[in-house]
Amino acid sequence: xxxxxxHLVIMAGGVGSRFWPMSTVNLPKQFLxxxxxxxxxxxxxxxxxxxxxxxxxxxVVTSAKYADIVKEQLPELDNQHILLEPCRRNTAPxxxxxxxxxxxxxxxxxxxxxxxxxxVMDPREFARVVESAMKFTAYSDAIVTLGMKATRPETGYGxxxxxxxxxxxxxxEIYRVDAFKEKPSLDVAKRYLQRKNYFWNxxxxxxxxxxxxxxxxxxxxxxxxxxxxxxxxYYTEKEQPMIDEMFPMCENIxxxxxxxxxxxxxxxxxxxxxxxxxxxxxxxxxxxxxxxxENACLGENIKLFExxxxxIHTTEEKCTxxxxxxxxxxxxxxxxxxxxxxxxxxxxxxxLGEE
Numbered sequence: 429x430x431x432x433x434x435h436l437v438i439m440a441g442g443v444g445s446r447f448w449p450m451s452t453v454n455l456p457k458q459f460l461x462x463x464x465x466x467x468x469x470x471x472x473x474x475x476x477x478x479x480x481x482x483x484x485x486x487x488v489v490t491s492a493k494y495a496d497i498v499k500e501q502l503p504e505l506d507n508q509h510i511l512l513e514p515c516r517r518n519t520a521p522x523x524x525x526x527x528x529x530x531x532x533x534x535x536x537x538x539x540x541x542x543x544x545x546x547x548v549m550d551p552r553e554f555a556r557v558v559e560s561a562m563k564f565t566a567y568s569d570a571i572v573t574l575g576m577k578a579t580r581p582e583t584g585y586g587x588x589x590x591x592x593x594x595x596x597x598x599x600x601e602i603y604r605v606d607a608f609k610e611k612p613s614l615d616v617a618k619r620y621l622q623r624k625n626y627f628w629n630x631x632x633x634x635x636x637x638x639x640x641x642x643x644x645x646x647x648x649x650x651x652x653x654x655x656x657x658x659x660x661x662y663y664t665e666k667e668q669p670m671i672d673e674m675f676p677m678c679e680n681i682x683x684x685x686x687x688x689x690x691x692x693x694x695x696x697x698x699x700x701x702x703x704x705x706x707x708x709x710x711x712x713x714x715x716x717x718x719x720x721x722e723n724a725c726l727g728e729n730i731k732l733f734e735x736x737x738x739x740i741h742t743t744e745e746k747c748t749x750x751x752x753x754x755x756x757x758x759x760x761x762x763x764x765x766x767x768x769x770x771x772x773x774x775x776x777x778x779x780l781g782e783e
Contacts, residue, residue: 434562435537435637436481437526438473440490440498440544441513447709448776449764450741458545459497462706463716464726464743469706470501470544476551480558481540487530488544489513489522508663514672520644520686521651521678523633525671527640528655532662537637538566546630547715549702557601557699561634564599564695571643572602572634573688575627575696576703581617584707586610586629586684590696605694608684627698631705633683634697640687648686651678709757710770713739739770 443453451457458470467475474486486505488498492512499510511526523541530537540558548554561572575588587609596602608629612620620626635643645652654674661670679686688694704715716724723732727742733751741759742748750758757773759766768776 430536430566432482432485433534433536433538433566434481435485435487435530435534435539436474436477437487437489437523437530437539437541438470438544439519439522439541440470440488440494441516441522442543442545443491443516447706447712447759449759449761449766454493455497456545457706458543459494459501461743462712463547464741468501469547470498472548473542473544473546474502476548476554477540477542477558480555480562485537487511487526489526491516512668512671513675515676517675517678517680519683520648520681521675523640523683524644524648524651524655524678525675527637527644528659529662531637531641532659535638538562539635539637539640541633543631543705545706546632547702547704547706549715551701553699553701554703557697557701558632558634560599560601561697564596564602565634565636565639568598568636568693569639569642570602570635570693570695571639571688571691572695572697573605574630574632574634575698576630577698577700578621578626578628581614581621582628583611583614583617584711585705587612587617587620588627588629588696590625590627590698592625596695602695602697605696608689627696628703629684630703633688639693643687643691647690648679648681651681651686654678709739709759709773712741713737713770737770 440458443456447457450460459468461468483504487509489511490498492514495512565572588605589607589609590603591606592603654677658670661667704711706712713724718724721736723735723738725740729747730740731749735750735753737755738753739757755770757766757768757770
């Protein structure tokens, strides 16, 4: 495998307030230091691919309104590798745009596509898995998704059902996908956990550029036609105006529905490297260091008394003193303060109009 053909695509166009009051529509979670480590989730995503994909082969697809934030947080990124969507059309058009543009210059490109707002606790194992999967896709028509080994009956993730009876001859860690499953009920999730061949769908995809372009031509021809027509404009000053005109014509559809659930050569690489999509304050609580009383504290001046099982996120140098809480979120940002039960955060999302 030629490392120079490896390309990293980071999808960073998501909006929302899942970590309100930290995140807002104007500054969603991928651009925040959610973990309190001095690096935003976008920066951490780029960091963990170092050595896997050359820095000059990194791409970010984002909303036009986030262009300056991306440039500020990833100053090493080539401006022509920041692709700006004029409107939201889900992940299939996003992936189609970057794939056609990459293929225009490198028809032998091998691509890993990842969301920008996930966390990985074991980056070394993550890099090993991605490198192994990219070797598998470099010379095949395979589409590989990373499946996370389930550790609990999670209802917030989609699942992948794998055929574990026979691994692929060229990579014994990779198996065929039997089916993709929607987010299950708790009872169904418990059954998935017992059966051992169900994995969390991470939303991380690996394929070579010809494979994904051909798959989109077969399963999403109207979208493929749009980006085929734009071939004369990539890498020119007319690219952005043409994207602004044509991109809104794409169907609003995820890559899962557009390709993954229809194509034949679909494989899963079951893995375990401490993954979470950080979709909730509860998931942040589960993926950060905690004190002896199971409190996850992010902030420099926090004092807790008789407090257990809480997330305290106060990173704006304010003294925070909490007494007598059990299972709560305490978070502040930009003069907004959130205090609510961890078990009730869904109601907060509904109140804010996110769901």
